[in-house]
Amino acid sequence: MTGSELLTGAVRDANGPWVARELGELGFEVARIEIVGDRPADLVAALEHVAEFDLVVTSGGLGPTADDLTTEIVAGYVGAPLELDETMQALIHRRVARWAERTGFAGPALDEATRKQAMVPRGAVALEPVGTAPGLVVRKPAGPLVVVLPGPPRELQGMWPAVLAAPPVVELLATVPRAEPRSLRFFGLPESEIAQTLREMERARDLSAVEVTTCLRRSELEVDLHPLPGAEELAAEIADEIVSRHRKNLISAFGTTTDELLAAALVEHGLTVATGESCTGGMVAARLVDRAGSSAYVNGGVVAYSNEAKTALLGVPAEMIAEHGAVSPEVARALADGARERFGASIGVGVTGVAGPGGGTEAKPVGYVCFCVTTADGLVITRDPVLPGSRGDIRERSTDLAMHLLLRAAGGLPR
Amino acid sequence: MTGSELLTGAVRDANGPWVARELGELGFEVARIEIVGDRPADLVAALEHVAEFDLVVTSGGLGPTADDLTTEIVAGYVGAPLELDETMQALIHRRVARWAERTGFAGPALDEATRKQAMVPRGAVALEPVGTAPGLVVRKPAGPLVVVLPGPPRELQGMWPAVLAAPPVVELLATVPRAEPRSLRFFGLPESEIAQTLREMERARDLSAVEVTTCLRRSELEVDLHPLPGAEELAAEIADEIVSRHRKNLISAFGTTTDELLAAALVEHGLTVATGESCTGGMVAARLVDRAGSSAYVNGGVVAYSNEAKTALLGVPAEMIAEHGAVSPEVARALADGARERFGASIGVGVTGVAGPGGGTEAKPVGYVCFCVTTADGLVITRDPVLPGSRGDIRERSTDLAMHLLLRAAGGLPR
Structure with a gap:
């Protein structure tokens, strides 16, 4: 995620959690969400921190203003020069033309903005914009696959189907094991009760193939069980045991809200x-x-x-x-x-x-x-x-x- | 920020933006918000990424369950052994006693939870809990000052005055230059217009001492001007110029919502x-x-x-x-x-x-x-x-x- 506005606390990041959930459902293990400002050094450092991962998704920093730097920084990171994508330029121009005429904002400022947003690193797959910023899918040689998405949640989410259809993403997805997480939901139950239940169960058997996290969400306690591949059955057994011990506080045994x-x-x-x-x-x-x-x-x-x-x-x-x-x-x-x-x-x-x-x-x-x-x-x-x-x-x-x-x-x- | 639940997308991080805004108002430059899961290796990596900073604030992972690891990891990071703080233990015990009696949750599970939450790294300043988890302020020798806060926003925010009053924080604050940011708010104005205004102003003078960020927030465009120390006047001049050129779209010249x-x-x-x-x-x-x-x-x-x-x-x-x-x-x-x-x-x-x-x-x-x-x-x-x-x-x-x-x-x- 990029965007200095996210670091001033003025805006709460909606994209990190959304992308994390989507990736989790696809079977990825999400290791980190990082929010950095629109400063070149911070953007470069953020990409260096994730060099060992298979997939990096960025959002934001694709706007027409000079503080929007993501495309340029990613191009440098993957080592590909930026080139004007004329098809994209024409497409963005068509998108804004009618609005620009109506509001009187047509002119050189807008043309400059359109040109900036149509710059694409050589070799990248460019994704059709939902707003005016195209997305990108590009691989760093011997590094992660980088997916570059716009910051407005509506645009990011609207572009997601195109991300999943992009050939390099399809190829990566084929290598990801699927293991369904399981969520339980309780009301009026303290976290310590779940801890105690797990400690008692651990005396009888090894539970380490299932990561159990608890999260108090105001009045409700959510218990998530993330099995390692192959441990789905163990996760189901742990879930059943927790449910049977705390049935009177149960809202849902399948994560339904x-x-x-x-x-x-x-x-x-x-x-x-x-x-x-x-x-x-x-x-x-x-x-x-x-x-x-x-x-x-x-x-x-x-x-x-x-x-x-x-x-x-x-x-x-x-x-x-x-x-x-x-x-x-x-x-x-x-x-x-x-x-x-x-x-x-x-x-x-x-x-x-x-x-x-x-x-x-x-x-x-x-x-x-x-x-x-x-x-x-x-x-x-x-x-x-x-x-x-x-x-x-x-x-x-x-x-x-x-x-x-x-x-x-x-x-x-x-x- | 820690909490695997933040990486599944189930919960949106409220603490990062809140702490970032508070720190920004105190004059800190916030470089990064990072969200990691409750896994030891990820927590350690996150602390290593911030070794060069002056201040690190963590939130979350102080709960009573085994997946809450922050105190232990931070103790390892600063190189101080964990010790039971008996005053804290008694205080937490008193906090939960009445509730535990009433709900029937008193017993060994709760005592174990209380003991875990009262463990404090040697040399740390322990902050009185708002809920049941104490906060910590502890310095890594030749490294950053680390402030460890609970995850529930109500507890974190309630503890903030105590953070600002802790002697190591007071000492650090004395070294931070203050430069007030300035915010403008517009409706119906595209970002490209602000970019154009800035480009034109840049022809006449050097604006590099003021970082200008724009952020489209649904129907409103927020323009933030962050002056480097000493550049407050330049920021005010840029703000005035932007306001005078776009007055008909202005909501507020002082960030008022x-x-x-x-x-x-x-x-x-x-x-x-x-x-x-x-x-x-x-x-x-x-x-x-x-x-x-x-x-x-x-x-x-x-x-x-x-x-x-x-x-x-x-x-x-x-x-x-x-x-x-x-x-x-x-x-x-x-x-x-x-x-x-x-x-x-x-x-x-x-x-x-x-x-x-x-x-x-x-x-x-x-x-x-x-x-x-x-x-x-x-x-x-x-x-x-x-x-x-x-x-x-x-x-x-x-x-x-x-x-x-x-x-x-x-x-x-x-x-």
């Missing part, structure tokens, strides 16, 4: 959802709508941030707010019921809490959040934890917990 | 906002509520995902939907007006579009999104672009554009 399980459960049982949110301010609704096809089961929601809105739009009695406070289990329930009824949904979820940083009291500190999920057939699930962290953390954890309670109400958890 | 400007404009003019969202499903409301203090100007919103909800909750006439379609400038306007009126707000925003992947037609393809912002005093701003990208991209760009139009309506753009 809460969101996927919830969508499947809602569709399977023909259920619909409506939201009544205060502190999460639309995050639960947005998370539900994230998935394609969500119109089949999301009726809608109300962000009732002010007390007046809670009363006017979701029928929360003003006296209830006066008596118990806007952040109370009573109001959470009224939000859930109100949303369910107003939107004619089968399940309603209400969330109201103190996200902070101000507004906390001794009885209701920052992080105190009340949840309620109610269904048309009378099920009521409530929670009112004090969640840790910043305003952002509290709102994200609240969204997670709301999704988890919805999953429970929709009957989507394993028995 | 659209969200910050919008919040300030709403507060300054005593305005309130309500949202009526379809395809963005609550993302605009959630983005508004992101900011602390947003209850002063966010009245609420409706996620009207179904046609029935649009009519029942926001008064969009069913005949209008039948005649023009749910995705139409007319319905966007009705959503904005309905939200504004139902929530008694001074500004309403309506968003309805085809987020895909299905549902597109020739007249209204995937990415076609209708926006409308209306105010109580009669201002109406409309847009109906076709936005590129995936479902997620389209929804994010839509949220960006909605925020931008709100900013325009709130009078928060520079003149």
Whole structure:
């Protein structure tokens, strides 16, 4: 990854994780993600650090500005001169022509930018741009295969099929062994419990052919088992043992996420959802709508941030707010019921809490959040934890917990 | 950064950008962010790559499980034996005791985990844990200062003040020159225009003491100027020149974000906002509520995902939907007006579009999104672009554009 903006913290790298997952699924072992600035010495050093690998994927630094240096540096690294690819130049020109005319940005600045983006190291496979920057596939003699991709995630991901179809990549892929990783997902389970389970299993047999990693993702614990080639069966046995010991905390034995399980459960049982949110301010609704096809089961929601809105739009009695406070289990329930009824949904979820940083009291500190999920057939699930962290953390954890309670109400958890 | 989960693509690294920004603001030049798996050889290689730097910050790998190796590897790297810190052990024990009793997880597994997390390299400064993992500050003889932090962002960020107060860090900070970067923000401006402006300026004078980077962030272009020490004035002059040439596309001459400007404009003019969202499903409301203090100007919103909800909750006439379609400038306007009126707000925003992947037609393809912002005093701003990208991209760009139009309506753009 290149891009000085990634080192100022202004932008979070989306490409590293995406490419890593794709490569992992193809059977590659991903050793490292490295983010460096657009400075020649740093780019060269980054390529030298990866000389021993089979494949290097770069992203970014293909733009038209002088700080975009990747193509030039890679050409130097593989020892091939840069040449103007006129077909590419014409193609990029056609791409931008209409936009340039319309906006009045046509002219020498744009022509210069087009020419820069059409320079290709001799011998490289050039990949058709998704935006205006072509990708490259080029081998360093006696070194790694280098795949050069643009930085905008949409362009990088759009170019990926062309990467996999490029002859040098096809050739490399033929040499990669496939071993499927296995993922388990738990809620409310500390990492130390998994460590203990593994220690006990290790007394009986050697588990070293399976790499087990645990990762606490806010409210959920993900356990990933990466078998060495041939150890798939051992990985499956370890997974089964972990699942059987911690079944009551299990979300999924096959890595399925809460969101996927919830969508499947809602569709399977023909259920619909409506939201009544205060502190999460639309995050639960947005998370539900994230998935394609969500119109089949999301009726809608109300962000009732002010007390007046809670009363006017979701029928929360003003006296209830006066008596118990806007952040109370009573109001959470009224939000859930109100949303369910107003939107004619089968399940309603209400969330109201103190996200902070101000507004906390001794009885209701920052992080105190009340949840309620109610269904048309009378099920009521409530929670009112004090969640840790910043305003952002509290709102994200609240969204997670709301999704988890919805999953429970929709009957989507394993028995 | 360590954590094999970051290399499977399951988790996106939040700590690298956060630490990079903090260090940048302290005056450090951040050369590299590196993400490696929890494998001993990879961890050792990562530390060897940074031997020439002054400061190395690691995050992650401090958990209680056997795959968490950072402390052990760092101890080896700096050449100091690991010792049990009994004060730390007691402190961690107290932290987890109540939770462990309540959940029934107390016992040898947890004691083992506590002991592992309390091991500290001799001579290191141990930092009090925010969760259960202490941080470390330790110097490699004739090598970099190494700061070892936990992986969960909440813990890492919570420990940061203690890092800055640790004597070896204080000593290092005293040697770092401060040079403030300058950020500009534009909308609808291609990178090639900035490149052209810089080329023209370079003909008249040497700009090499200022590193200029451009970064296209969906709808916005950020231009960052990083002066070498002493070149602050030159950076200011370049910034002024860029601003004066591209003023009509300017959002902010001082790096302020659209969200910050919008919040300030709403507060300054005593305005309130309500949202009526379809395809963005609550993302605009959630983005508004992101900011602390947003209850002063966010009245609420409706996620009207179904046609029935649009009519029942926001008064969009069913005949209008039948005649023009749910995705139409007319319905966007009705959503904005309905939200504004139902929530008694001074500004309403309506968003309805085809987020895909299905549902597109020739007249209204995937990415076609209708926006409308209306105010109580009669201002109406409309847009109906076709936005590129995936479902997620389209929804994010839509949220960006909605925020931008709100900013325009709130009078928060520079003149």
